[in-house]
Amino acid sequence: MNATPVRIITTAVIAALGLTQAGVTVADDGLPLGQMCNGQPEAFYQETLFERADCGSGQTVLPPARLESEPRFTSPYEAKRCTQPLLLQDDDERFGCAEAEFWVGFTDGRLGPRNDALQYLERSIYWSERVFFKPSDFKKKLARLYQLKGMLKMAMGMENGRADYLIFSELHSAQDFRRVERLDPGNFGARAFDMTLDMVYAQLLFPESAPGLALDVLHEARTAGDPDVVEPINVGTVLAVAPTTAIYPLESGVPPIALNAQLEAGCLPDIPFCYQNTDNALFARPGLEYQLASMYARLGMRDEYIAQLEVVAEQDRYDEWAWHDLVEAQRANPDRLLAKFASFGDDEYADSFATRNNGCMFCHGRH
Numbered sequence: 001m002n003a004t005p006v007r008i009i010t011t012a013v014i015a016a017l018g019l020t021q022a023g024v025t026v027a028d029d030g031l032p033l034g035q036m037c038n039g040q041p042e043a044f045y046q047e048t049l050f051e052r053a054d055c056g057s058g059q060t061v062l063p064p065a066r067l068e069s070e071p072r073f074t075s076p077y078e079a080k081r082c083t084q085p086l087l088l089q090d091d092d093e094r095f096g097c098a099e100a101e102f103w104v105g106f107t108d109g110r111l112g113p114r115n116d117a118l119q120y121l122e123r124s125i126y127w128s129e130r131v132f133f134k135p136s137d138f139k140k141k142l143a144r145l146y147q148l149k150g151m152l153k154m155a156m157g158m159e160n161g162r163a164d165y166l167i168f169s170e171l172h173s174a175q176d177f178r179r180v181e182r183l184d185p186g187n188f189g190a191r192a193f194d195m196t197l198d199m200v201y202a203q204l205l206f207p208e209s210a211p212g213l214a215l216d217v218l219h220e221a222r223t224a225g226d227p228d229v230v231e232p233i234n235v236g237t238v239l240a241v242a243p244t245t246a247i248y249p250l251e252s253g254v255p256p257i258a259l260n261a262q263l264e265a266g267c268l269p270d271i272p273f274c275y276q277n278t279d280n281a282l283f284a285r286p287g288l289e290y291q292l293a294s295m296y297a298r299l300g301m302r303d304e305y306i307a308q309l310e311v312v313a314e315q316d317r318y319d320e321w322a323w324h325d326l327v328e329a330q331r332a333n334p335d336r337l338l339a340k341f342a343s344f345g346d347d348e349y350a351d352s353f354a355t356r357n358n359g360c361m362f363c364h365g366r367h
Contacts, residue, residue: 024067025041025042026069027044027045029072030069030070030072031045031069031322031367032045032067032068032069033045033047033067034046034047034048034067035048036048036051037051037052037055037056044325044326044329045322045323045325045326046322046323046326046353046356046358047326047329049326049337049352049353049356050329050336050337050340051340052340052343052344052351053351053355053356054351056343058348060204060207061351062163062166062204063158063159063161063355063356063357064161064357065111065159065160065161065357066109066159066160066161066357066358066361068109068110068111069110069367070110071107071108071109071365071366071367072322072366072367073282073320073366073367074366075103075104075107075108075279075366076279077099077100077103077104077279078104080096080097080100081097081100081101081104082096082097082100084097086123086124086127087127091128091131091138091141094124094127094128095124095128095141095142095144095145097120097124098120098121098124098145098148099144099148101116101117101120101121102117102120102121102148102152103279103280104117105117105118105120105152106148106151106152106155106360106364107280107282107364107365107366108366109159109358109360109361109365109366109367110160111156111160111161111162114152114155114156114160115156117152118149118152118153118156121145121148121149121152122149124145125142125145125146125149128141128142128145129142139183139184140183140184142183143179143180143183143184143187143190144184146176146177146179146180146183146190147176147177147180147187147189147190147193149173149176150172150173150174150176150177150180150190150193150194151173151193153165153172153173153176154166154169154173154193154196154197155360157169157172157173158200158355158357158359158360159357159358159359159360159361160357166197166200166201166204167204169197169200169201173193173194173197174194174197176190177190177191177193177194177197178194188224188236188237189236191237192221192236192237192240192241193240195217195220195221195241196217196240196241196244198213198217199213199214199217199241199244199245200244200355202214203248203349207349210248211248211249211252211253211254214244214245214248214252214254214258215253215254215257217241217245218238218241218242218245218254218257218258218261220237221234221237221238221240221241221242221261222234222238222261222264222265224237234265235265235266235267235268235271235274236271238261238262238264238265239262239265239288239291241258242258242259242261242262242291242295243258243291243294243295243352243353243354243355243359244354244355245257245258246258246259246294246295246298246352246354247298247349247350247351247352247354247355248349249344249346249347249348249349250299250344250345250346250347251346251347255295255298255299256299258295259295259296259299262291262292262295273285273288273363276316277316277317280364281363281364282317282364282365282366283317283320283321283322283362283363283364283365284363285315285316285317285318286312286315286316286317286318286321286323286324286327287321287323287362287363287364288363289308289311289312289315290312290323290327290353290362291353291354291362292308292311293305293308293309293311293312293330294337294352294353294354296308297334297337297338297341298341298350298352300338300341300342302334302338305334305337305338306331306334309327309330309331309334310331312327313327313328313331322361322365322367323353323362
């Protein structure tokens, strides 16, 4: 993946001025390259993950808008998109069409397609809410639309420069997740995302008290459902919250508990993404295995980190994955990421792929 020598425009300038991505250095396969802390262009996609997001300043940094590029792969949901106007759709069609629109936009990763998907979801919700009699099955499907809407706003806040979706989350995703709870009590999928949002909010605004919340979240994730049995609800919830909790200060004790939670949850044979890439996440396998590698690196567990990188490289579609070169660089020189994490010391919040501007895209992106 070699860079074409084109002038660099930083993500901060792009986000602030609303510029196109035309001035960004682009790799041979079309993936956009950013700028390192010393002002030099990346050698490969997201090489900046080897550096601290704050470039060593120690300041709190919101993720800038991700550098956009057209997806290299077509969404399996493209063929499921509906051409019939919403007003002419029956209930089942409306729910199915909205689901397809969500996955096409969400996995695209660009702000424009994600905005289109968000507007479609909002219109679908508008008409669904106006159905007078809502049986339980209808409520569950409507709750699903609110959950997707909340997830999309979270992703746009973390990845597309919509900081208002994070800072004013109570006006956005949090409201959607609360509506899910009212329509479908016990829906732990929405609860997992809501807890993640709470932790991001607490880390940004109340960093000293945030570790207590993180410990509560990890406990809830590990004991969801039957506290003595590992179920799909535990696996999904732990995988959702563990990467965020792993970057807490080491002295808080949160990161090793996050790692243990992920190792205990493991995966189950009846969960598709545990053994294969899916239509929702074309690169679930390398992405999720790298999540564990990153957690090992965060804790300075060099041997485990190196061994897990080999597991990542064995996953289906690894050679097509946008972060292939990033992992290959780590396999060649594992000390580079280990040194970054060590630089935070014991009392600082770190950052990882999961808290930067491509966290969702690692598994779900079509790039």
